[in-house]
Amino acid sequence: MTKVLNAKLSPDAVEDLPTGRLKGAFRLQAMQMLILLAILLGIFGVLKPDTFLTLFNLRDIVQGAAIYVILGVGQTFVIITAGIDLSVGSVLVFSAVVADKAMVAVGGQGWVTVLVGFVAACLAGICWGLINGVMVAKAKVPPLIVTLGSMSAALGIAQVITNGLDLRDAPATLTNDIGFGNIIGSVPTLAVIAGVIALLGIILLHRTRFGLHTYAIGSNPEAGRRAGIGVERHLIKVYVLAGLLAGFAGLLNLGFYQSTTISGQSNTPLNIIAGVAIGGTSLFGGVGSIFGSVIGLFIPITLQNGFVQINVQPFWQQVVVGVLLVAVVYIDQRRRAAATRGPKPSILRHLINKSK
Amino acid sequence: MDESIEVKADLSQADRASTAKSPILEARNVLKRYGHVEALADANFEVAAGEVVALIGDNGAGKSTLVRILSGVEMPDAGQILFNGDPVQLASPTAARELGMETVFQDLALAPHLSPVQNMYLGREAMRSGLLGLLGLMDTKTMYKGSREAFDRLGATVRNLNGPVGGMSGGQRQAIAVARAATWAQKVVFLDEPTAALGVVQTKAVLDLIRRVSNEGIAVVLVSHSMPHVMEVADRIQVMWRGRRVATYRAKDTSMEQLVSAMTGALSREAS
Numbered sequence: 001m002t003k004v005l006n007a008k009l010s011p012d013a014v015e016d017l018p019t020g021r022l023k024g025a026f027r028l029q030a031m032q033m034l035i036l037l038a039i040l041l042g043i044f045g046v047l048k049p050d051t052f053l054t055l056f057n058l059r060d061i062v063q064g065a066a067i068y069v070i071l072g073v074g075q076t077f078v079i080i081t082a083g084i085d086l087s088v089g090s091v092l093v094f095s096a097v098v099a100d101k102a103m104v105a106v107g108g109q110g111w112v113t114v115l116v117g118f119v120a121a122c123l124a125g126i127c128w129g130l131i132n133g134v135m136v137a138k139a140k141v142p143p144l145i146v147t148l149g150s151m152s153a154a155l156g157i158a159q160v161i162t163n164g165l166d167l168r169d170a171p172a173t174l175t176n177d178i179g180f181g182n183i184i185g186s187v188p189t190l191a192v193i194a195g196v197i198a199l200l201g202i203i204l205l206h207r208t209r210f211g212l213h214t215y216a217i218g219s220n221p222e223a224g225r226r227a228g229i230g231v232e233r234h235l236i237k238v239y240v241l242a243g244l245l246a247g248f249a250g251l252l253n254l255g256f257y258q259s260t261t262i263s264g265q266s267n268t269p270l271n272i273i274a275g276v277a278i279g280g281t282s283l284f285g286g287v288g289s290i291f292g293s294v295i296g297l298f299i300p301i302t303l304q305n306g307f308v309q310i311n312v313q314p315f316w317q318q319v320v321v322g323v324l325l326v327a328v329v330y331i332d333q334r335r336r337a338a339a340t341r342g343p344k345p346s347i348l349r350h351l352i353n354k355s356k
Numbered sequence: 357m358d359e360s361i362e363v364k365a366d367l368s369q370a371d372r373a374s375t376a377k378s379p380i381l382e383a384r385n386v387l388k389r390y391g392h393v394e395a396l397a398d399a400n401f402e403v404a405a406g407e408v409v410a411l412i413g414d415n416g417a418g419k420s421t422l423v424r425i426l427s428g429v430e431m432p433d434a435g436q437i438l439f440n441g442d443p444v445q446l447a448s449p450t451a452a453r454e455l456g457m458e459t460v461f462q463d464l465a466l467a468p469h470l471s472p473v474q475n476m477y478l479g480r481e482a483m484r485s486g487l488l489g490l491l492g493l494m495d496t497k498t499m500y501k502g503s504r505e506a507f508d509r510l511g512a513t514v515r516n517l518n519g520p521v522g523g524m525s526g527g528q529r530q531a532i533a534v535a536r537a538a539t540w541a542q543k544v545v546f547l548d549e550p551t552a553a554l555g556v557v558q559t560k561a562v563l564d565l566i567r568r569v570s571n572e573g574i575a576v577v578l579v580s581h582s583m584p585h586v587m588e589v590a591d592r593i594q595v596m597w598r599g600r601r602v603a604t605y606r607a608k609d610t611s612m613e614q615l616v617s618a619m620t621g622a623l624s625r626e627a628s
Contacts, residue, residue: 208492209481212470216478219467219522226465227479228450286469 029280029328030292037298044306052309059186065301066194067092067256070249071272072293073201074242079276080205081218081238082285083136083143087128088246089268090154095124095250096260097158100167109171117174117251125247126240128154133239137232151269158262166259179255190252197245201290214238218285267318271300274325282332299324378441380405380575381426381457381544386435388421388599395421396432397599403544408566408576410586410607413596414619419579420548422596426577427459427546428452439543456542462549464533468522472514472532473503475521480540506539507531510568513561527558531565538569545569546577551585563589583612597621 045053071088078085102120103113128150135146170179181189205211213234216224224231254260273283279296281288303317379402388396396418403409411419424430426437428446437444439455446452449459466475473496482498483489500517507514512531514524521529530550537545547566551559566589570576580586586593587607595603595618603618617623 203493207494207496209483209494210492212474212478212481212494215470215474216467219469220465222463223465223467223475223478226449226461228453229479286467 030289030295033278033280033292033295033299037295037302040299040302040306044302044309048306048309052306055186057305057309059188059191061298061301061305062191063180063188063256064305065298066188066190067249067253068272068275068297068301069194069294070197070245070252071268072276072297073197073290074245075272075276076201076279076281076288076290076293077205077214077238078143078242079218079273079281079283080214080285080288081235082283083218083235083238084147084273084283085132085239085242085246086144086147086269086273087132087150087154088242088249088272089265090151090158091125091128091243091246092250092253092268093260093262093265094128094154094158095121095247096254097161097167097262098124099251100170100254100260101161103171103174104167104169110173113171114174114178117171117254118248121247121251121254122244123247125243125245125250127243128246129240129243130236132243133236136239137235155262155265158260162260162262164262166262168259170254170258174251174255175258178252179258190256193252198290198294205290210234210237215286218287220286270325271321272297274321275300277328277332278324282336283329284332284336379403379438380440381577382438382441383422383426383432384436384438386422386425386432386437388418388425388430388432394599396425396435399435399596399600401426401594401601403575403577405543405575406570406573407592408570408578408590410578410580410590410593411596412580412583412586412593412615412619417596417619418599419596421599423459423546423548423577423579426452427457429459453540457544457546458537458541459546460533460537460548460550462552464529466521466529466533469520471516471518472507472521472524473499473517475532476503476506476536476539502539506535510535510538510565511561512565525558526553527555527561530554530558530562534562534565534569538565538572538574541574544575544577546579548579549581550578551580551582559585583615587612587615595619595623597623 041053051057071092075085075088099117099121103117106113106116132143132146132150135141136143178189178193183189183192205214213224213229216227216229217231217234221231224234257264275297276288276293277283277296278299279289279292279294281293281296300317300321303320304314307314307316381401381403383399383401386396386399386401387394399418399422401409401411401422411422413419421430425432426446428449428451431445431447437446444451444455446455452459467478470478477494477499482495482502484493484495489495503517506512507517510531512528512535514528514532514535516524521532524532530553534545534547534550537547550562550566554562563585566576566578570591578586578590587610590607593605593607593610593615594601595605595615597619598621602621602623605614605618
């Protein structure tokens with residue numbers, strides 16, 4: 001009987017093709033970007049064989065990417081829900097300020113002090129995540145606006161607390177052991193921490209119920225609601241996760257730069273969002289991967305490093321990232337239009353509505 | 357309007373066509389108003405286990421409102437809902453679901469970027485045992501196997517269980533939505549216009565699927581505009597007109613003309 005039905009339904013089998021193509025293409029994007037990254041490393045390596053492809057320089061790239069990767073994991077979850085978090089850079093600064101103040105108040109230079117800073121930074125990040133999440137999920141303000149607001153407000157409060165002057169009194173353990181310390185040999189601690197967080201992010205996104213619900217909400221919130229998912233609650237959790245990671249990144253950033261870098265984060269949201277989008281996570285929601293984001297985030301860092309070495313003005317990096325971001329989203333849009341053309345055009349409309 | 361005559365006509369029709377089995381789900385004298393509009397006026401309905409009942413009627417006859425009330429989306433202003441003979445309050449779709457009733461609305465409520473397996477188990481994920489499960493890890497193997505079995509058993513031809521549903525044909529998506537409802541519903545499945553957007557071959561497959569669902573002992577309530585489809589798949593056909601049931605027919609004993617005349621209100625003027 002099944003065989004008979006199969007035969008009857010052969011037109012469906014033909015229509016199945018776009019499915020494979022859709023999935024293949026998304027897989028492809030992360031792969032394409034991996035190839036692009038390899039090409040970049042190759043070009044810079046050939047142009048500056050003595051300095052670029054050295055252990056020292058690659059270590060530098062990996063270390064520089066570490067904080068971006070931690071922010072990128074949270075951003076990937078948010079973007080998969082068809083949201084966006086512009087506040088990551090400011091939350092990072094705010095959390096660093098709070099952590100620094102807390103550690104100075106406790107005093108000391110050891111691990112206990114760092115632990116206090118860790119808790120303070122994470123709590124500060126969670127607070128902003130909670131504000132973002134509640135405003136997006138409950139008050140229904142578009143995420144672009146909510147996080148634009150918190151981007152401004154979080155940085156503003158950080159400046160009020162510090163009178164606009166960077167704090168540089170982080171304890172020695174944080175800067176020496178974590179910030180630019182190594183775990184074994186010349187493996188930077190920051191890179192290991194980022195690697196662990198990326199790994200946990202991959203498991204959370206692809207293997208757990210939390211991850212599945214994140215995809216479902218970005219794909220079709222109504223489907224999630226009918227399936228009994230607490231859509232609003234889940235959205236809040238996703239923004240809290242992004243805030244928590246931004247808070248943690250703030251502590252690491254403080255250790256790495258020995259400074260709260262108040263005025264140094266204006267490009268951070270753009271770079272993170274661009275990196276995540278370049279890695280194949282769709283700004284329209286429902287699609288994405290942490291692995292892709294990690295690859296995507298290495299591209300701006302590698303460009304920056306390479307341009308400096310071949311004596312090209314590093315500002316070109318921003319130009320390239322901007323162009324790549326728009327190009328990638330354009331391709332994504334085309335792909336979606338092609339994938340949803342056919343029996344149900346309403347899906348496309350639904351996605352466009354979401355991009356607001 | 358002479359209500360008593362209509363109700364009597366209704367009852368006599370129901371007696372004539374009712375099945376031997378006692379109904380699993382029953383609506384008695386259900387009333388629903390939207391402002392001044394009476395969407396349902398003393399509507400009656402019943403469906404037995406393993407039976408396919410079609411609800412037909414012109415636009416605004418009250419079919420959708422009745423299904424929304426029976427599936428817990430809305431509460432009636434008056435009247436009674438009986439489940440297995442006991443009066444129940446269906447305050448939410450969750451309440452209906454807990455009784456073993458699932459609804460497939462026209463928009464299907466599938467997440468287009470998720471696979472058939474993920475859609476099948478969304479909100480009802482199979483978790484790993486032990487600590488991993490407590491940490492939120494899903495048992496993907498069990499979910500894949502469960503989906504495969506459900507689709508095979510119901511004859512839903514879903515070739516690619518891991519591809520995004522959004523890239524599949526309307527027929528496949530309909531089949532996935534119906535199979536999902538049938539898998540989780542122990543008692544009743546509501547289908548709102550399941551064949552409206554489908555081609556001939558796909559429609560045939562969905563109608564076959566409906567028969568298989570009812571063969572498993574599940575009651576199927578079908579809302580449809582398509583008279584040939586209704587006559588092909590339903591055991592009984594209940595015709596609604598202006599917020600009430602005006603006739604019930606056995607599908608094999610009725611004709612298109614009879615259905616159309618009932619739908620246009622011709623019966624409500626007659627005493628039988």
